Amino acid sequence: MSHELPKTYDPSVIEERWAEYWVREHLFDVATPDGTADDAKKFTMLLPPPNVTGRLHMGHMLNQTEMDILTRWHRMRGETSVWIPGTDHAGIATQMMVERQLASEGKNRRELGREPFIERVWQWKELYGGAILDQMRRLGASVDWSREYFTMDDRLSVAVKECFVRLWEQGLIYRGAYIVNWDPAIQTAVSDLEVEHEERAGKIYHIRYPLADGTGSIVVATTRPETMLGDVAVAVNPEDERYKALIGKLVRLPLSGVNGGPDREIPILADDWAKPEFGTGAVKVTPAHDPNDFAIGQRHGLPNLSILNDTAHVDLPGSHYDGLDRYAARERMIEDLRELDLLVDIKDHTLSIGLSQRTGVVIEPRLSQQWFIKIQPLADKAIEAVEQGHIRFTPDQYRKTYEEWMKNIHDWCISRQLWWGHRIPAWHCIKCAEINVARETPTACAKCGSTELTQETDVLDTWFSSGLLPFTVFGWPGTEGSNGLTPDLTAFYPTELLVTGFDILFFWVARMVMLGCHFMLDVPMPDGSKRELKDAVPFREVYIHALVRDADRQKMSKTKGNVIDPIEVVTKYGTDAVRFTLASMASPGTDIAFSESRTEGYRAFANKIWNAARFLFMQADRAKEAGYTFSMQASGTVPDLPANTPLETRWIFGRLSAVSAEVDRALTDYRFDEAAAAVYQFFWGEFCDWYLELIKLRLEFGEGHEKNDVTALTLASLVASFEAALRLLSPFMPFLTEELWHALYENNAPAKSIALTRYPQPTDFAADEASVAAMTTLQELITTIRALRKELGVPEKEAAPINLHGDNRIVALVDANRDMLSRMARVSSVEFAEATLSGSNARATASFDVAVIYERQIDVVAERERLSKELAKLEKGLMAAEKQLANETFMSKAPAHIVEGLRKQSAETKMLYDKAKAALDALPPA
RNA sequence: GGGCGGAUAGCUCAGCUGGUUAGAGCGCCUGCCUUACAAGCAGGAUGUCGGGGGUUCGAAUCCCUCUCUGCCCA
DSSP: OOOOOOSSOOGGGTHHHHHHHHHHTTTTOOOOOOSSSOOOOEEEEEOOOOBTTOOOOHHHHHHHHHHHHHHHHHHHTTOEEEEEOEEBOOHHHHHHHHHHHHHHTTOOHHHHOHHHHHHHHHHHHHHHTTHHHHHHHHTTOOOOGGGOEETTSHHHHHHHHHHHHHHHHTTOEEEEEEEEEEETTTTEEEOGGGEEEEEEEEEEEEEEEEBTTSSOEEEEEESOGGGGGGOOEEEEOTTOTTTGGGTTOEEEOTTOOOTTOOOOEEEEEEOTTSOTTSTTSEEEEOGGGOHHHHHHHHHHTOOOOOOBOTTSBBOOTTSTTTTOBHHHHHHHHHHHHHHTTOEEEEEEEEEEEEEETTTOOBOEEEEEEEEEEOOHHHHHHHHHHHHTTSSEEESTHHHHHHHHHHHTOOOEEOEESOSSSOBOOEEEETTTOOEEEOSSOOSSOTTTOOOOEEEOOOEEOHHHHHTTHHHHTTTTTOSTTSOSOOHHHHHHOSEEEEEEEGGGIIIIIIHHHHHHHHHHTTSOOTTSSOOOHHHHSSEEEEEEEOOEEOTTSOBOOTTTTOOOOHHHHHHHHOHHHHHHHHHHHOOTTSOEEOOHHHHHHHHHHHHHHHHHHHHHHHHHHHHHHTTOOOOGGGTTSOOOOOTTOOHHHHHHHHHHHHHHHHHHHHHHTTOHHHHHHHHHIIIIIIIIIIIIHHHTTTOOOSTTOOOOHHHHHHHHHHHHHHHHHHHHHTTTSHHHHHHHHHHHTTTOOSSSOGGGSOOOOGGGSOOOHHHHHHHHHHHHHHHHHHHHHHHHTOOTTOOEEEEEEEOHHHHHHHHHTHHHHHHHHOEEEEEEOSSOOOSTTEEEOSSEEEEEOOOSOOOHHHHHHHHHHHHHHHHHHHHHHHHHHHOHHHHHHSOHHHHHHHHHHHHHHHHHHHHHHHHHHHSOOO
């Protein structure tokens, strides 16, 4: 069979075919181990579930590339590797999406009603929710699609409810009226984490509050004058001399009268919160609309007066500000205060405001009834798990970030006033107000027996359900009456690794640790023993990756318009090239500035691999025509290497061994960049540049070239080393390697996919260090000759003789490999010299001198300059070395091997220096 | 305000548990369309390792400080 590969690699024709094949053939689906005679190591990982509304961005692609490389690598090392995909129902984001859709039809969700609205969201999800997973398939992510989940699936919903009920029963969930971050756009509470702080230019207003007894006034400073309608006090610092006399007096709160009535009277009180240096030193206290003021109110037993409704409009019947938006109210009130001559001053002030992460509107701190998790007991375990090393962070610095956050954690507001999400399983008794939390809808109040129950309307924070995923995806809590230990949980919990970005370190990672430790401690070990913290953790390792930025290091954002769509780049350069780009730039702790020039380079790399395959197939065809019989089916077998095995063949297997070790080490340390560099350098710089060029010497067919063992061995070795290289590359470039691997086996491969074969291991190949060392010397010699030839102006095609001086080892090596010199450096003949060589046509290295015999005069000026420069560099090195060696403290304190190394280096430098000096002196005068 | 990170070749980044003459890719310069590959081959140039100070026999690497810069938390 002849192989007709196009001259240039075109990823578009093969990638979609393989992506579809991998899914269709269920290659990466993993059945639950039955527990019998299964001692294979396991590698389990959860895909951070993208929002069901999401579109793939570069961050996803980086994340998935890293996870896929690791999963493929572990899988090829024979481990049971499960990578579980799914999507998150993303409460706010999804509800917004559908509300927007409704708005475009002139409707809103309230008209529609709760149940029909939720129905509508499900329809939306069915239609569009799969988009991001389809994009994942296109990237070749080797996930187990049979285990795909959605966070609102029935089985997960049951688990979420179970967790909520248990936490309630354990007294770890409470409900109460607290100041929370309120998003007036979508009208729900959000957690602290969902608020983004931004510095903005604003104003600070100084407002005069008259004393009720008419003896004067006090001027308060505020950035939010509109909330003064909700003021219940004025606070001053107890140490502030200016105001000491006023403490305990009442002020008349301007603008606060309703229905034409008088203004309210509120007290002046002393509280440390009032900072004398801030503003006027007197602050208004508005407990219902500011978290700090709420705390003051608690301390002093003040009432909470809410004056803004859930859309942040003034809600104060009878007031002439009633119904105004918060900012409109502010303007109107400032005008009114000015008219009343109570506005003392307006100053510029930079303030930090909270913005809703989802909607972008300014958060309104608002007093409302919410559900909270008492987080401290959970956080304690989560801190312990990390401090005791049961969970390891890479890079390690994130451990500190995590611990810092955990130690300063606040109770978690888990209720959301949304419709889309897991509805809180609580029923309020209309008669006695008892809260009935239950797994099944109760028929009567547990306290008073009333049947008048209404279900809580709030749903749970999306992160509550995703925080449970590490065990709920494995079927927890299992069947009724079970201990929660399902077969999947037995086999796969804890997962091995979590790969994610630091942006969800607190949102998700921290919550998983807390909830995982909390719930799993109650699940026994497979052998029935009690589970300890080290086995209750949701994952043993966390790898935090960088942010992908644009080529100018700017954060990608829609508003800047610099978002790079991975699917676009993938279409342009091929998935493999983009994956390789991300992998090679993924060095820990540094953001990735994604630039297409890098990707272009890796597309060239893919093309290089493609063409190496073309070369191989071409040689195979020629060999067959020449009567060689060998089977491509033996590609996976490294041939025995007899005594007459050519050096380059011993060398390439030696290198394969070393590179396999290097890749293993790099991936163990999550050094994707080093792993990628190692395979790149090996394949291009060694396999193609040296090995393929050298074996052309052995692959001569036709007239005058009899069939021989060396050629046969070379063919077998070529195929075997290439096949191994493909396996080595396949986690990084799964599409290209899959295509070529099947082609290599002539579509009769020993496995359904290269991904199901063995990853090259150092011991799979003879390390043969002597051959590697010999080859390194020859490479140095060849490179030196090439450089000399170029300098002397020897035409590329013209062969030239050389003189060589070196020790016996070099002489023997060169003598045995004259054919290499001839092919790689156009050497016509070699003459060995007894004495050192110098002169303008010679170069000296530490191990040999070589001269190229060529007539043409060299450029004396250029050569003088080159030699002078080199001489200066050598002299500098030599001086430094000699100075060190003359330094007694160095000689006495430095370790022996350092001193010895320096001595050797110094001697070599001296030799090179002398040679360069001689060469310079030998140059004719300018 | 508290904390973390970064500053190394024109660009993007490695190297940093101190140790021999600081690397890679891209870009740049020169010569080659050598039947695997011009998305290629061969050769070449390029850095007072942000400034200053200190520790040490020895500092890109450790410490202090300054400047610039990014991020997280409040």
